[in-house]
Amino acid sequence: MKPVNFDYARPKDVAGVISLIGDESRVVKILAGGQSLGPMLNMRLVQPDLVVDITGIEELRQVEDRADEVGIGGCVTHSDIEDLRVADVTRGALPKVAAGIAYRAVRNRGTIGGSITHADPSADWISILSAIGATVTLRGPDGVRSLAVEDYMLGALEADLRLGELLVSVNVPKLGPAARWGYYKSCRKTGEFAHAIGAFLIDPDRDVCRAVFGATESKPLVVSEAGDLIGRTGERDLAQGFDSRRADELIRDNGMNDPIDRQIHVAALRRALEQSGTV
Amino acid sequence: MVQITINDRQVSGECEPRTHLADFLREAENLTGTHLGCEHGVCGACTVLVDGVPTRSCITFAHACEGARVTTIEGLDEDEIAAELRTALSKEHGLQCGYCTPGMVVSARDIVLRMEAPSEHDIRVALSGNLCRCTGYVGIVRAVQSVIEARRARGIAAVPGGGRDRLGPAGSGHAGAVQENKRERAAPAEAAAATRAAQVSRDDNWRPQTTLEDSFTVSHPPEVVWDFFGRVEEVAACLPGASLQGAAEDGHVEGQIKVKVGPISAEFQGVADITRDETAKAGTIDGAGKDKRSNSATRGRIRYVVREGDRPGETLVELSIGYTLSGVLAQFSRSGLVQDVAGRLIAVFVQNLEARLNHEAGGGTKETAPESAALDAGSLMSSVVIGQIKQFFARLLGRR
Missing domain, CATH: 3.30.43.10 (Uridine Diphospho-n-acetylenolpyruvylglucosamine Reductase, domain 2)
Structure with a gap:
């Protein structure tokens, strides 16, 4: 070893x-x-x-407050976000999810940029950041480019990095005051990698409604216009409007053949919705 | 040379870049209170404080902690919370063999310090990264709870975040840049020297551990595809990372396949036996191989059937891929990940196959056949993935 x-x-x-x-x-x-x-x-x-x-690089350990987003340096840790050393702009979504990643001793060193670059389908950041609509900034020999988080991940353990490129920051949009979110992961043991993840975001002020099926064994499945799927924006209890049959069809059409697997993923998204009813 | 402050003492010592902090503490500093259990970040026995917060010392390199402040269990003798925990742990029978205890105390101390009024459930969740095989945790949880209650009753509040006030991984950011030391490197052992794997044993009782089903469509007629599958060298040329040693004889081939999945790369050297059933248009490939680097071995059986596709002039190829993986790679393997990788391999294979068949249909020879695409080409990968996304949205918008 x-x-x-x-x-x-x-x-x-x-x-x-x-x-x-x-x-x-x-x-x-x-x-x-x-x-x-x-x-x-x-x-x-x-x-x-x-x-x-890369942990000695000051630029990667900083947070930049911009007009409508914050740029979180790639080497900022899960604990930094959990403990609010990074100001939260997501109405509690990122700190809550951060607190559930692995164990505290891991969160004290594990980084947001490292997690999404490692591109493990079951990891938390990739799913919640896709739901929130975050982007990544990459820098390489040919300059700088930006990608949506869900496009950055190509498949299991594969990120879209060209030769000589690295992730420098994760850019998280500032959510509106009426934004609601939910996140649920199904694990047999606390802190282990999830078997299924459901995540969603409704942000009426910015006209955003997204749902994510995560831990799919490949990249997460992002529904970027999820209004019909997860229930109408105005409803208090979002889970009531949840169309579980449609959700099941969606993930089946995207290659999830095992019915038990599909059921766990649909249930995870429903629970994420139920959770937001009390926000 | 690495300099670290360990238990308030400035220490500098030689160690290789690969030496993790736990080994540095134990081997160079003789601080054997830090225990090693799983050595891959799961069991928590090696947990120490780095810059005041709990850290897995088995997956933290000593060099990455240059200039940091490390506190081991030996350094907590005079610590107020640790002292209270020791008393409570003995009172509640919170340990038996003691192997997990150093890491457990470090994590428990962090809970007492940081969490204002955790429930029993909260404590169990917070301790879930430290495994104990003796106590069943009941005594440990009680001990932690009693220390917290006693301290809060004495008016000592929790310290959110454990008092950490800087960003980035614990232990990082204290020291300047380090140049690569350009170590002398032994020439890599050439694959040619690899011992050839033995003939695949015709053990009919062999059953694959995992079997996955897949299929793909080729826009050429079945007899063309079937014929092509009989030409082993050309099939191998379509498979990303595969190459043969010598020609196929009586359906027996030797060769290797390189597989790269994210940071993992493996090169399996092996043999395969191929049988084909002309009437059923079905074939079987029995293979076995070994990756020298990771000392992992695999055994697999691929069955394929060639049928008419949905549209005339198209072929549907149905695959059943069964495999057993042993050795280091098996420790990591999750069947779903393998399925994703297999799916991507097949996608590239089909693309290369189509290119070759188109080339042939246009009158080209195999000598002038197009260059095969590799699996880890970023541009190619994104085109496959973008295709999937487009398909997904087409379906999504098509309904309702």
Whole structure:
């Protein structure tokens, strides 16, 4: 259970990282909090020649308050969000979800950028950030580009990173005062990876209504115009308007064949809706 | 050289970049109170305080904690909360063998410090990252609860966030940049030296651990596709990452396949036996292989049937993929992830297959066949995924 003997670098800025990770002749891995990469290194599932630690970069440990969103640096941790060291603009959604990720000792090092780049389908950030409508900013040798979180994840453990690119920030929109959200994950044991995730957001002021089926074994299924599916915006009890048959059809059409699996996913979304009734 | 403040003492020591904090504490500093259980971040036995907050020392590298403040169980002798916890744990019989206790005390101390008035359930959830196999947790939870109640009764309030006031991973951000040390590297052992896997044993009792079903449609007639599947070298050329060693003889081939899934990459060396049933238009590929890097082995059986597609001139290929994975990779494997990867592999395979068949239909020879696409090409991947998204929205809007 010891990693292979790799080289280590800790650049002081993003440019320093880009110059190291663009080298195709060897296996280079970016290390942030290391809470997913660490176990994989210990088990020698990953055997890099060089590990580039990005946690020394001040820019990635900062939060930028913009007009209608906040830019959260890639190395901000789950605990930073849980403890409100990062000001919340999501009416409690991100702090609540952060508090349910793995265990406190993991949250103290695990990072938001690392989690979505690792692209484990069962992880929490990918689902809730897709529901909220967050974007990521990537920087590489050819400049900067932005993607919706759900487009950044290509499939299980695969993020849309070009050679030499890294995630620098996760941009979270500021939700309106009437926004409601829900998040439910089905786990057999606290802190383990979820078997199913349901997440949704209704933000009438910004005319946004999104639903997400997460933990699908691939990228989350995002319904970006979910008004009919999850119940009308004006209703207090959203779960009443939930069209579970339609939800079931939706995920079946997207390749979820196992009926039990579908039922757990539909139930997860319903519970997410029920939860918002009391918000 | 790494410098860390351990239990209020400045320590500097040599260690490799791969040395995790727990090994550094135990091996270099002889602080063996920090225990190693699972060594992959699940059991919590190695939990220590880094910059005052609990951290898994088995998945935190010592070099990543340069300049940080680390407190181990040995450093909590004089700590007020830890002292109260020790008393409560003995009173409530909160330990038996003691293996989990150092990590348990560190996590429990954090709960006492941070949470104002947690219920029993809250405490259990907060302690769920620390496994104890002796006590059943009842005594531990009671001990934590009693310490919290006593402290709150004495007017000592919780400290939200445990007093942490900076952003980023615990232990990070204290030290400057580190240049790569450009270590001398032994030349990688060449795959050619790999011992060849033995003939696939014809063990009829072998049953795959996992079986997944899939199918795909090719826009060429069944007899063309069936014929193509008989040409093993060309089929292998369509499979991303696969290559053969020598020609196929009597349906027996040797070769390798490289699979890259996110950070994991494996290269399976192995053998396969192929049988084909002309009348049923069905084939079986029995294979076995070994990945030298991770020392993982796999055994698999792919069955395929070639049928008429829904539209004339199209072929439906039905697949049944059964496999058993053993070794390191098996520890990580979740069947759903394998299914997603298999689905992506098949998508690229079909794309390459179509390209070759189109090339042939246009009169091209196999020598001039188009270059096969690889699995981990980002642009290709996104085109597959974008296709799925478009399909999804088409369906969504089509209904109602």
